[in-house]
Amino acid sequence: MSFEIAIDHRIGDRQIRLDCRARPGLVALFGPSGAGKTSILNMVGGIMTPDRGRIAVAGETLFDSEAGANVPPARRRAGYVFQDGRLFPHMRVRANLLYGRHAEAPMAFDAVLDFLGIGHLLDRWPATLSGGEAQRVAIGRALLSGPRFLLLDEPLSSLDPARRDEILNVIERLKRELAMPILYVSHDRAEVERLADQIIAL
DSSP: OOEEEEEEEEETTEEEEEEEEOOSSEEEEEOOTTSSHHHHHHHHHTSSOOSEEEEEETTEEEEETTTTEEOOHHHHOEEEEOTTOOOOTTSOHHHHHHTTOOTTOSSOHHHHHHHHTOGGGTTOOGGGSOHHHHHHHHHHHHHHTOOSEEEEESTTTTSOHHHHHHHHHHHHHHHHHHOOOEEEEESOHHHHHHHOSEEEEO
């Protein structure tokens, strides 16, 4: 199994429940805005703590309310790519990529540059990047953090059609070449049908 997620969590008057065991590959959480997709991603990454339940990735338990287990976010080693990239605006691209760099990254720095086609962006400021360039840099930063798995939160939602296709191709290559568990959030059915090995509807 890649992801085992059995959680129950209340946010205000909204109850978020999910019980799934996902096969290896790219798993998509699909549903409308407000369904709890990003909250579930944050629980897997350790940014939020479920009220109760269990979360395991690739056989390693990250959270188990009954056993009192809750692995800290930094030790979960999730590579998180946010909807809006979230690059540090006061750092050039090179510094953004190297921030949080981990010795066990699945690809070397130069290999990440080649893979994502971002070597020519190293001296640029984030404010000067297109949406597609910024998302490629954000994906590069996630890969260099030494992740055991990737969390992708609506990474195409703020992009124009040409840039969306560019990042879709990158994600397909990630899935194919890294063989790493990927949890992907989207409300776009065509997108998840193209990318996902398994779709979980919320």
